[in-house]
Amino acid sequence: xxxxxxxxxxxxxxxxxxxxxxxxxxxxxxxxxxxxxxxxxxxxxxxxxxxxxxxxxxxxxxxxxxxxxxxxxxxxxxxxxxxxxxxxxxxxxxxxxxxxxxxxxxxxxxxxxxxxxxxxxxxxxxxxxxxxxxxxxxxxxxxxxxxxxxxxxxxxxxxxxxxxxxxxxxxxxxxxxxxxxxxxxxxxxxxxxxxxxxxxxxxxxxxxxxxxxxxxxxxxxxxxxxxxxxxxxxxxxxxxxxxxxxxxxxxxxxxxxxxxxxxxxxxxxxxxxxxxxxxxxxxxxxxxxxxxxxxxxxxxxxxxxxxxxxxxxxxxxxxxxxxxxxxxxxxxxxxxxxxxxxxxxxxxxxxxxxxxxxxxxxxxxxxxxxxxxxxxxxxxxxxxxxxxxxxxxxxxx
Numbered sequence: 001x002x003x004x005x006x007x008x009x010x011x012x013x014x015x016x017x018x019x020x021x022x023x024x025x026x027x028x029x030x031x032x033x034x035x036x037x038x039x040x041x042x043x044x045x046x047x048x049x050x051x052x053x054x055x056x057x058x059x060x061x062x063x064x065x066x067x068x069x070x071x072x073x074x075x076x077x078x079x080x081x082x083x084x085x086x087x088x089x090x091x092x093x094x095x096x097x098x099x100x101x102x103x104x105x106x107x108x109x110x111x112x113x114x115x116x117x118x119x120x121x122x123x124x125x126x127x128x129x130x131x132x133x134x135x136x137x138x139x140x141x142x143x144x145x146x147x148x149x150x151x152x153x154x155x156x157x158x159x160x161x162x163x164x165x166x167x168x169x170x171x172x173x174x175x176x177x178x179x180x181x182x183x184x185x186x187x188x189x190x191x192x193x194x195x196x197x198x199x200x201x202x203x204x205x206x207x208x209x210x211x212x213x214x215x216x217x218x219x220x221x222x223x224x225x226x227x228x229x230x231x232x233x234x235x236x237x238x239x240x241x242x243x244x245x246x247x248x249x250x251x252x253x254x255x256x257x258x259x260x261x262x263x264x265x266x267x268x269x270x271x272x273x274x275x276x277x278x279x280x281x282x283x284x285x286x287x288x289x290x291x292x293x294x295x296x297x298x299x300x301x302x303x304x305x306x307x308x309x310x311x312x313x314x315x316x317x318x319x320x321x322x323x324x325x326x327x328x329x330x331x332x333x334x335x336x337x338x339x340x341x342x343x344x345x346x347x348x349x350x351x352x353x354x355x356x357x358x359x360x361x362x363x364x365x366x367x368x369x370x371x372x373x374x375x376x377x378x379x380x381x382x383x384x385x386x387x388x389x390x391x392x393x394x395x396x397x
Contacts, residue, residue, distance in 0.1 A: 004150070013172045014046070014172050015043060015050045017171075017228065018145060020050075022225055023143055026055065029056075031101050032059065033097070034048055034058055034106070035105045037064075037109060038065075040108045059100060068115040073130070078118050078122035078125065078126045083125070094132075098136060100136075106146070107147065108148065108149045110149060114256075116257050118255065120285040124285065124290070127362035127363055143224075146167060146171070171229050175223045178223040178224075182223060182231075182233050185219070185301065185395075185396065189217070189235055190218070190219055193215045194215075194383055195381070196209060197209070197369075198377075200377075210242065210244040211242070212237035212242045212296070212299065213237060213238040214237055214238070214382070216238060218338065231304030231319045233300060234332075236331035237299050240295075240356035240357060241357075242269050245264065246326065247263050248263075248325075248376075251278065252313075252317060254282055255285075258312060259283055259367070260277055260279065261277025269295055269356060270295060271295070274287055286329075286363055289362050290361055292361025293328055293329050296326050297364055298327035301324055301387070302325065303321055305393055308392075310370070314366045320368075322389040322393075323368050323370055326366070327364050328361075328363060329359070330359060330363065371389050385397060
């Protein structure tokens, strides 16, 4: 299988978009962590050049191929390390993350199977160990993109050249025009108190209804500011308010494993029953990570009509126009307070966490339902007002 062939001009455009738009530019005061596997070097190198040209300091963090997304520990540590070893995170690792001001992550694996198949307890331990560093990243200006690799093309079941074209084209389109469509939904989310999501369970032949409170939530519009490609309106619901059932039909890739046909049942904000047609053991590992992994941390509408193909990778499938996704696990603090670092905001966030409104977990796993024709998604409404799909976009009904 040959290496991806990407035009240098496309790589330059991609890197420039990430630096100038997604993380809001770079100043001499910025230390920008650029993280990814060696296989993504053609893009990482160009991002590094952009940061240097802007006067900033690049901190290039190359990830081992057996470490999913550069977690604090690799799959080898998860399989063979003791609990005591997992707790001994080097001081320099903490200092490195604390010193960065902005963060760019380039996903794309040489060998995703090398970190698949971890025992449930090991996967949970790795997620818990990494959570403090994920929180440091989320507290900075950050963006994530995906570099097309032969292994990912194979997992998607798409010829490499075709896969590369799709990923690169989707990642180099100017995302700013998406803002206008997202702004049409913002008032509905901002003023809304209750969201209802109706899906169809194909195996049981019945409608499922999931409800949640948005009364204390803030909507966030994303148009190339956090992911590339991008396009979503998202928020974190009151985690304690989630009730009912949902079926999520589109396959996602998690830990090198395909998971699809997910059915979740919530009572009192907690997942009390779950199943998956494919990858149920992986879903069990996610849900069993900690108490917060039995709650929802996000609900979002995919708003990118140019993503006509639903890839398995969450970065892509959750952005497809006409999809809805929820995340098992951690809430986003910015979905409750615009400036989580402000002392008054911190106090309120702690109060929301104590009440179970804001959810904390080592996990944040997006799972997706298709509301386009033929999907299992049926209806979405906020305070009784429908939100419908038209022309690959969600619009107020």
